[in-house]
Amino acid sequence: MKRKLWILALVLVLASLAACGKDGAEILPLAEPDEILPxxxxxxxxxxxxxxxxxxxxxxxxxxxxxxxxxxxxxxxxxxxxxxxxxxxxxxxxxxxxxxxxxxxxxxxxxxxxxxxxxxxxxxxxxxxxxxxxxxxxxxxxxxxxxxxGTTEGFSLHFMKPEQVKATEELKLVTHLQMDGHPLEKARVRYEIWNDANPDKRDWLDAEEKVAGEYTATQTFAEAGTFKVQIHVEDEHDLHEHEEFTVEVK
CATH class of the missing domain: 2.60.40.1930 (Macroglobulin (MG2) domain)
Structure with missing residues (x-):
């Protein structure tokens, strides 16, 4: 008997909650995720x-x-x-x-x-x-x-120029891009790398954007020497920029 009464009470509570929803009682919305602030x-x-x-x-x-x-x-x-x-x-x-x-x-x-x-x-x-x-x-x-x-107004490029680069060791190349003070996302970024001693041989690396405005690629220099790294940047709005840097490999 007690078990039947308990089941009946549970049914009445559920029916009451359903009725509140139909009668227009306020139902709290699901919590929105926290806003990501810049x-x-x-x-x-x-x-x-x-x-x-x-x-x-x-x-x-x-x-x-x-x-x-x-x-x-x-x-x-x-x-x-x-x-x-x-x-x-x-x-x-x-x-x-x-x-x-x-x-x-x-x-x-x-x-x-x-x-x-x-x-x-x-x-x-x-x-x-x-x-x-x-x-x-x-x-x-x-x-x-x-x-x-030909720098576009508001465009900014920062190459994290590596130090103490050693031949035959994998090196991570990192570049940060901004437009009007905000990360420049979804750009096409390529690293062009060559040695002045052999300028006809050039490596082209497509960078990957894992963090907004940060473009990375990896390179292994086969030998010591002075290398040029030119960073090419393009986007869907006809942006086309490039900057050149020198990297010493020991």
């Missing part, structure tokens, strides 16, 4: 300085309202206009509260670029600013690199 980086530098004057570089890293204090990497890259291949990488100091800083100086007049590379929470971003040192550069030199590469 990684935001505010780069601050002094845009006009004197020769030998200390330049403080600051990057504030945030994710929505949260200040990111545990970024995987924050590195400042500095180079003179037209000399990207000779850029210098400067590690940052984590000042906490999402602030990362570093300092640099310049020993001659010219137009320089400062770009901060930030990797955090499986995302990468790399805002850039210009710094005029002393009297700056001649106007025809200021845009020499842009004219050589």
């Amino acid at each position: 990684l935001a980086v505010t780069l601050s530098v002094t845009e006009k300085v004197a020769i030998a004057e200390k330049v403080k570089m600051e990057a504030i890293v945030s994710l929505g309202e949260e200040k990111v204090e545990d970024a995987d990497e924050v590195v400042f890259e500095v180079w003179e206009e037209g000399k990207k291949d000779d850029s210098v990488m400067i590690e940052s100091i984590n000042e906490k509260a999402g602030l990362y800083t570093a300092e640099t100086t310049f020993d001659h007049d010219g137009l320089f670029h400062i770009q901060v590379h930030v990797t955090a929470r499986s995302m990468h971003t790399m805002p850039k600013k210009e710094v005029t040192v002393g009297h700056g550069a001649q106007q025809e030199e200021e845009h020499k690199e842009d004219h050589e590469h």
